[in-house]
Amino acid sequence: MLDEFIDVMGTGDLADGEMTTVEVLGHKTLIVRVGEMFYATDERCPHLKANLAKGTLEGTVLTCPLHHSQFDITDGHVVRWTDFSGVLETVGDALRGPRPLKTYEIRIDGDRVMVGSELPAPAE
DSSP states (O other), rough: OOOOOEEEEEGGGOOOOOOOEEETTTTTEEEEEETTEEEEESSOOOOTTTTTGGGGEEEEEOOTTTTTOOOEEETEEEEESSSSSHHOOOOHHHOOOOOOOOEEEEEEETTEEEEEEOOOOOOO
8 A cells, every 4th residue: 555646647648538557666557537537547457357558448437458347447346347148247257256446546746647545446
């Protein structure tokens, strides 16, 4: 857990709708800009660890490039857990059921984006 915020980039380094990976104390963290807001999440999907930087972003919903799990980056809650259906969905959920995406505190200090501690997981 971080006791302070770590400077990771300038606010002008990302345009609206863009995302990038930064390293925070040896941990790969995804930074996303939506409008004037910045969000920080784990870079890896909690399902099968796909690289979320290669996913797609629509508003604040991030879609994993592998099995299309979707997460709201504002708090990490699961919007959709994979695009499996039928028996595959049942088996997949039993083996590796839905889990939220980890999110982190963000602070803007002047024109700098700062990342802090992991935020609590959303209530189910």
